[in-house]
Amino acid sequence: MDLALEMSKNLKAKNEQKVEIIIPTLNEESSIRELISDIRNFNCIAQNSILVIDGGSTDKTVEICNEENVIVLQQRRKGKGSAMREAVDATEADVIVFIDGDGTYSVNDLNSLLEPVLSDKADMVVGSRVLGDREKGSISKFNYLGNKLFNKTINFSLKTNVTDSLSGYRVLRREVFKDLILFSDSFEIEVEMTVEALAKGYRVQEIPIKYGKRKESQTKLNPLSDGIKISKTLLFITMNINPIKFFGLITIGFFLIGLIPISQIVYEKIILGNIISLPSVILATLLFVTGIMSLVIGLVSELVVRSRRRIEYLINHKN
Numbered sequence: 296m297d298l299a300l301e302m303s304k305n306l307k308a309k310n311e312q313k314v315e316i317i318i319p320t321l322n323e324e325s326s327i328r329e330l331i332s333d334i335r336n337f338n339c340i341a342q343n344s345i346l347v348i349d350g351g352s353t354d355k356t357v358e359i360c361n362e363e364n365v366i367v368l369q370q371r372r373k374g375k376g377s378a379m380r381e382a383v384d385a386t387e388a389d390v391i392v393f394i395d396g397d398g399t400y401s402v403n404d405l406n407s408l409l410e411p412v413l414s415d416k417a418d419m420v421v422g423s424r425v426l427g428d429r430e431k432g433s434i435s436k437f438n439y440l441g442n443k444l445f446n447k448t449i450n451f452s453l454k455t456n457v458t459d460s461l462s463g464y465r466v467l468r469r470e471v472f473k474d475l476i477l478f479s480d481s482f483e484i485e486v487e488m489t490v491e492a493l494a495k496g497y498r499v500q501e502i503p504i505k506y507g508k509r510k511e512s513q514t515k516l517n518p519l520s521d522g523i524k525i526s527k528t529l530l531f532i533t534m535n536i537n538p539i540k541f542f543g544l545i546t547i548g549f550f551l552i553g554l555i556p557i558s559q560i561v562y563e564k565i566i567l568g569n570i571i572s573l574p575s576v577i578l579a580t581l582l583f584v585t586g587i588m589s590l591v592i593g594l595v596s597e598l599v600v601r602s603r604r605r606i607e608y609l610i611n612h613k614n
């Protein structure tokens with residue numbers, strides 16, 4: 296993508312790039328100290344600092360970070376997504392690492408995630424728990440299936456090969472993050488980041504990573520309510536990426552269902568010589584008209600999306 300290319304021209308040498316490791320936390324007293332010490336003891340390929348963004352922990356999370364001399368910011372708005380966006384606003388580092396504070400991701404994978412971004416082979420690297428080693432029971436069946444469904448939707452819309460759109464372990468250049476249009480306040484942020492980056496033509500690479508079980512504390516993700524939020528976000532994003540494909544599929548669906556009353560009408564006309572089922576005629580007409588309407592909505596949405604992309608392009612190429 297041209298924007299990514301422009302950025303790469305100003306890329307600093309690998310060892311000059313500063314990395315900010317952003318850890319969103321909400322009551323992670325049982326894992327945060329070990330995570331901080333793992334990062335400090337790790338032989339990282341880049342100079343880095345740790346920034347914890349806390350969502351109002353009521354346990355000892357903040358106290359532990361203070362004891363460990365780690366900078367802790369208190370997020371202003373609610374949710375993991377807001378926390379991540381606020382943390383990026385607060386840093387001036389060249390490269391951002393996001394890692395959860397619950398100790399489920401391994402610091403040992405950090406270099407392999409960082410390398411492609413530092414050497415400009417990728418714009419965003421996502422640690423894939425699906426490609427890598429997962430501890431048994433670390434992802435519940437429900438979450439695993441949800442993840443699969445989201446990945447399939449993304450891959451279908453964008454012709455990509457994403458295996459873990461919900462991963463919380465990822466690396467990207469700060470400028471790339473700033474260029475993504477992200478609305479998510481909560482756990483939808485990960486899916487939104489992946490789709491936005493792919494839709495904008497950034498090079499998104501997945502690397503297999505280890506994933507472990509949470510130790511003592513509780514997950515903050517509610518599979519049902521957060522699942523619905525993520526689905527909603529994904530629905531809007533896919534609609535935005537390819538409206539004609541999205542609404543066209545709905546049109547095909549209506550037409551296919553419409554074949555049922557139509558076959559009844561044809562049967563009556565040919566075999567019985569007369570159409571006797573009025574409801575079938577009404578139903579077939581309604582389904583046909585709704586299908587056509589969906590196609591028209593798709594075309595109008597396509598115009599809206601194209602003009603938005605044009606405005607974005609003009610803004611990005613102003614100078």
Ligand SMILES: Nc1nc2c(ncn2[C@@H]2O[C@H](COP(=O)(O)OP(=O)(O)O)[C@@H](O)[C@H]2O)c(=O)[nH]1
Binds near residue numbers: 319320321322394514
């Ligand atoms: N700052 C902040 N962190 C959060 C919030 N919700 C969750 N987190 C953190 O985000 C990370 C991932 O959350 P987690 O509950 O483990 O979700 P899961 O891995 O999908 O089950 C953990 O480090 C949480 O402490 C929030 O509202 N604010």
Ligand SMILES: [Mg+2]
Binds near residue numbers: 514
């Ligand atoms: Mg977790």
